Amino acid sequence: MIKEKTTSFSNLSKYGYLNLPVPNRKNIVDKIIELKKEKNATILAHYYQNKEIQDLADFLGDSLYLSQVASKVKSKMIVFAGVHFMAETAKIINPIKKVVLPDLKAGCSLADSCPPEDFKKFISKVKNPYVVTYINCSAEIKALSDIVCTSSNAEKVIASIPNNKNIIFAPDKNLGNYLIKKTGRKMILWNGSCIVHEAFSFEKILKLFKEYPNAKFIAHPESEPHILEIANFIGSTSALLKYVNESNSSTFIIATESGIIHQMRKKSPNKNFIPAPVNDEKCLCSECAFMKLNTLEKLYLCLKYELPEIKLSNHLINSAREPIKKMLSLT
Numbered sequence: 001m002i003k004e005k006t007t008s009f010s011n012l013s014k015y016g017y018l019n020l021p022v023p024n025r026k027n028i029v030d031k032i033i034e035l036k037k038e039k040n041a042t043i044l045a046h047y048y049q050n051k052e053i054q055d056l057a058d059f060l061g062d063s064l065y066l067s068q069v070a071s072k073v074k075s076k077m078i079v080f081a082g083v084h085f086m087a088e089t090a091k092i093i094n095p096i097k098k099v100v101l102p103d104l105k106a107g108c109s110l111a112d113s114c115p116p117e118d119f120k121k122f123i124s125k126v127k128n129p130y131v132v133t134y135i136n137c138s139a140e141i142k143a144l145s146d147i148v149c150t151s152s153n154a155e156k157v158i159a160s161i162p163n164n165k166n167i168i169f170a171p172d173k174n175l176g177n178y179l180i181k182k183t184g185r186k187m188i189l190w191n192g193s194c195i196v197h198e199a200f201s202f203e204k205i206l207k208l209f210k211e212y213p214n215a216k217f218i219a220h221p222e223s224e225p226h227i228l229e230i231a232n233f234i235g236s237t238s239a240l241l242k243y244v245n246e247s248n249s250s251t252f253i254i255a256t257e258s259g260i261i262h263q264m265r266k267k268s269p270n271k272n273f274i275p276a277p278v279n280d281e282k283c284l285c286s287e288c289a290f291m292k293l294n295t296l297e298k299l300y301l302c303l304k305y306e307l308p309e310i311k312l313s314n315h316l317i318n319s320a321r322e323p324i325k326k327m328l329s330l331t
């Protein structure tokens with residue numbers, strides 16, 4: 001029997017552990033399940049993850065659900081199969097847990113579009129501001145906020161804000177514009193967006209409507225206004241999933257990251273799901289390249305070596321926690 005070489009954590013460089021041996025594809029799922037028990041870990045995964053990761057997760061859901069679950073996790077470690085801001089949120093709301101993310105480079109274009117120093121200046125120019133931030137932002141941005149929201153609860157969050165306040169909404173201008181329309185509230189918007197949800201092609205979607213005249217077109221509110229304008233239904237990933245399950249229609253064109261289609265097919269195997277086409281034919285743009293950085297191999301290594309870990313200062317955790325807790329108490 002070949003004895004497995006033990007590796008000391010301190011010898012592992014920031015990404016060095018990614019080159020360490022992993023079980024083959026046939027065994028890796030069983031090994032991950034074994035390791036999860038051994039390490040007393042809980043795997044949380046977002047709907048945009050690869051299907052094999054979705055199938056392994058202890059909890060699978062949208063950003064709101066995953067943050068609710070993260071606040072209550074009892075195990076020693078949270079393995080967050082998602083992107084950096086999601087793992088960071090889990091650390092902020094449950095700071096005594098070790099939180100690891102399979103690939104630390106799994107970022108988010110929306111979160112990156114809002115640098116804290118620029119955002120501070122933006123806020124300082126507004127009188128009597130009330131800062132609402134979409135959960136897709138960094139811990140530093142959350143710390144500058146009055147309340148956080150997700151696409152599942154944004155309308156409820158906006159409705160809770162006193163009328164005399166000037167609402168600043170960041171970082172997603174598309175979700176912001178959608179909320180202005182839905183709630184009738186004025187808002188000052190930060191000019192950020194998601195590369196995945198801005199890639200959908202209006203013309204190609206219209207062409208698909210001709211090909212599938214009975215299809216329902218459903219979209220995530222991070223999509224651009226002219227795309228949302230022609231949608232039969234707009235909602236968070238969990239709302240889109242619910243809509244599809246409950247609808248009598250049999251064909252759906254989906255304008256969000258295509259990972260969600262795995263759950264749609266599982267829950268409604270007889271229905272037909274078409275990812276909304278994107279502008280660039282050569283690009284897999286309806287896949288979030290950040291989300292897809294997580295693989296089974298990285299998940300295995302992450303559990304085995306408990307790396308890379310999300311580390312935040314106590315000061316940042318304390319200041320970013322209040323606006324998240326405010327959101328969680330509302331929903």
Ligand code: 13P
Nearest residue numbers: 062063064150151236237
């Ligand atoms: P949901 O909260 O709807 O799952 O969205 C997360 C996200 O990153 C959308 O791009």
Ligand code: SF4
Nearest residue numbers: 108109110194196288
């Ligand atoms: Fe960020 Fe867009 Fe990826 Fe969602 S889909 S994680 S908003 S880059």
